[in-house]
Amino acid sequence: MGLPISPPPPAPAGLLDRFAAERVTGALSGPHGCFYFLDGAVYCIESTAAPGLGSRLTAAGKLPPQGWEHAAEAAGERRTGGRFLVEEGWLTQGELEICHLAALLDAAFFALELPPEAASFTPGTAHWLGVIRPVSITALQQATARRRALLDRLQPWAAADTSPVIPAGTPVPAATTRRQRRLLDRADGRHTPYELARLLGESAFATLLDIRLLAAAGLVLVPPPPAPLPRRRPGACLDAPPAPATAPHPAPAPQRSVPDIFDTTDPNIALLVRLRTALEEEL
Amino acid sequence: MPGIDQVLSQAMGIPGVLGAGLIDWTSGLTLGTAGQAPHGDHDAAAADTADVVQAVTRNASFDTAGAGGPALEDLIITAAGSYHLIRFVHTAFDSQTYLYLWLDRAQANLAVARLRLRDLAAELVAS
Numbered sequence: 001m002g003l004p005i006s007p008p009p010p011a012p013a014g015l016l017d018r019f020a021a022e023r024v025t026g027a028l029s030g031p032h033g034c035f036y037f038l039d040g041a042v043y044c045i046e047s048t049a050a051p052g053l054g055s056r057l058t059a060a061g062k063l064p065p066q067g068w069e070h071a072a073e074a075a076g077e078r079r080t081g082g083r084f085l086v087e088e089g090w091l092t093q094g095e096l097e098i099c100h101l102a103a104l105l106d107a108a109f110f111a112l113e114l115p116p117e118a119a120s121f122t123p124g125t126a127h128w129l130g131v132i133r134p135v136s137i138t139a140l141q142q143a144t145a146r147r148r149a150l151l152d153r154l155q156p157w158a159a160a161d162t163s164p165v166i167p168a169g170t171p172v173p174a175a176t177t178r179r180q181r182r183l184l185d186r187a188d189g190r191h192t193p194y195e196l197a198r199l200l201g202e203s204a205f206a207t208l209l210d211i212r213l214l215a216a217a218g219l220v221l222v223p224p225p226p227a228p229l230p231r232r233r234p235g236a237c238l239d240a241p242p243a244p245a246t247a248p249h250p251a252p253a254p255q256r257s258v259p260d261i262f263d264t265t266d267p268n269i270a271l272l273v274r275l276r277t278a279l280e281e282e283l
Numbered sequence: 284m285p286g287i288d289q290v291l292s293q294a295m296g297i298p299g300v301l302g303a304g305l306i307d308w309t310s311g312l313t314l315g316t317a318g319q320a321p322h323g324d325h326d327a328a329a330a331d332t333a334d335v336v337q338a339v340t341r342n343a344s345f346d347t348a349g350a351g352g353p354a355l356e357d358l359i360i361t362a363a364g365s366y367h368l369i370r371f372v373h374t375a376f377d378s379q380t381y382l383y384l385w386l387d388r389a390q391a392n393l394a395v396a397r398l399r400l401r402d403l404a405a406e407l408v409a410s
Contacts, residue, residue: 060376093286094407095374098305101314102378105307133287133314139326143310146330150309150337175343178354202377206309 015116020137027125031118033111036127041134044100044127047107050204051197053100053129059201062091062099076128083130100132106203108140109147147205154212159222161208164190166221176219180210184219290407291317294384297399299391301365304329304383305372305407308336314380321365321385332369332383335360340379357397364388370400374408382407 016035019028023040033047046052051059054068067090075084082100086093165187172184179202186196197207214220285293287305294303295317302318304325311330320328339345339358346354360367366386372378382404386396 056376060374062375092408094290095376097287098314098372098374098378098380098408099376101312102307102376102380105310105312135312139312142326142330143307143312146333147310177341177343177346200377203309203379206377206379209309 015114015119016112016137016141019121024121024123025126026121026123027127028114028119028121030111030114032113033107035111036125038126038131038134041136042104042108042140043131043134044129045104045107045111047111049110049194050103050106051201052107053103055198056099056103056201057085057091059199062095064090072128075130079126079128079130081129082132097133100129101135102203104135105140105143106205109144109205112141112144151205151209151212154209154216157212157215157222160193160211160215160220162192162194163223164192165196165211168219168221170219172219173217176214176217177210179206180214180219183207183210184214187220285406287315287407288317290382290403291315293406294382294400294403297384297386297391297396299386299388299396300384301387302328302385305380306333306383307378307380308333308340309379319385328383328385332367332381336369336381357400359393359397361388366391366393366396368393368396368400370397370404372404372407 015028019037020040024037025039026037028035028037032049033045035042036044054063057063058065058068063085067085067088071081071084071088075081082096085091086096091099165183166189167184167187172181176184182200183196186200191199193207193211194204196202196211197204200207211220215222291303291305294300300318302316302320302325304316304320305314306312306329307314311326311333313325313329316325322328335358339355355371357371358369360369365388366384368384368386370382370384372380372382374380382400384396384400386393
């Protein structure tokens with residue numbers, strides 16, 4: 001009778017899980033953002049896709065002009081920028097924590113897409129805001145998966161994510177939320193949802209979701225998908241002029257119509273014709 | 284000046300309260316918890332209440348306040364043995380959070396709990 005074998009510990013699913021398990025401290029930079037770790041928990045994420053704490057607070061009028069830069073200069077070296085914002089009387093501790101977590105969660109949505117080969121880790125590097133309220137990687141992954149599911153329900157309107165938001169110009173029905181009406185007001189046909197989020201200092205995820213909802217409701221125009229390249233029929237360019245429209249044949253079976261001129265006995269020309277036909281089939 | 288933990292700790296002083304939390308409704312992420320949760324699982328309670336809040340926030344029928352003032356204040360779920368009380372936290376900046384209270388129905392006074400939670404939500408963001 002063998003000894004009971006305990007199951008092996010679950011293998012880390014990815015780089016971030018490993019960082020959490022190893023309780024690392026430092027900054028992990030990837031193509032869509034930078035994570036700051038303390039003892040394996042994430043306390044700050046910066047992503048170019050999502051407005052950060054400074055943009056959000058400034059857009060909301062919570063910080064005076066240049067207040068963010070002032071905080072970075074005054075308290076950045078001591079890594080107490082967050083505390084500085086509260087001590088200046090610009091916001092409460094509760095506001096700091098809520099706004100910081102909202103920004104962190106929003107950035108996580110984009111930054112979590114992290115191919116290990118494109119990531120670089122700098123041990124010990126800390127963020128100038130300091131540690132405000134760390135979140136576990138598992139909680140962030142679960143939260144982001146739920147947000148992803150909300151967005152995926154509107155997948156047919158995904159083309160609206162990256163193109164300038166053009167209001168359809170139809171009367172806005174009462175059944176739009178306040179946030180959606182605000183987006184429609186700011187949409188000028190030039191700014192993408194990401195740019196609108198930045199201008200308004202609002203969640204990039206929530207903006208993508210609302211723009212997709214507005215597109216689904218027909219209130220925002222969605223650019224047509226790029227037309228697929230026409231599927232060429234082998235030997236198509238060798239065809240005679242198209243048959244007159246008087247005799248329409250419903251989808252004739254693919255056929256190889258090569259004019260008689262190429263019915264040649266010259267082996268070189270025959271080879272070239274076969275090659276060309278084969279190439280066209282690949283198109 | 285209270286942060287999330289201080290406000291949740293004060294919420295635990297409301298008569299009949301079993302547990303409290305602060306949650307982001309677009310993701311079900313718990314920003315903070317105190318006390319117990321239904322079935323001992325704060326994360327599940329956060330995800331489940333976030334579902335309820337999403338259903339309310341995405342439907343304009345509940346947004347009848349017009350342009351002025353916050354649209355939604357609170358949601359109350361009455362169940363056998365307990366109340367679930369959800370209070371929206373309105374911030375000057377963009378956020379989607381609510382305070383959640385799980386209350387013992389035999390011990391709690393719903394009207395008192397609702398008013399206390401309203402004050403705590405205001406305290407969290409008042410400056």
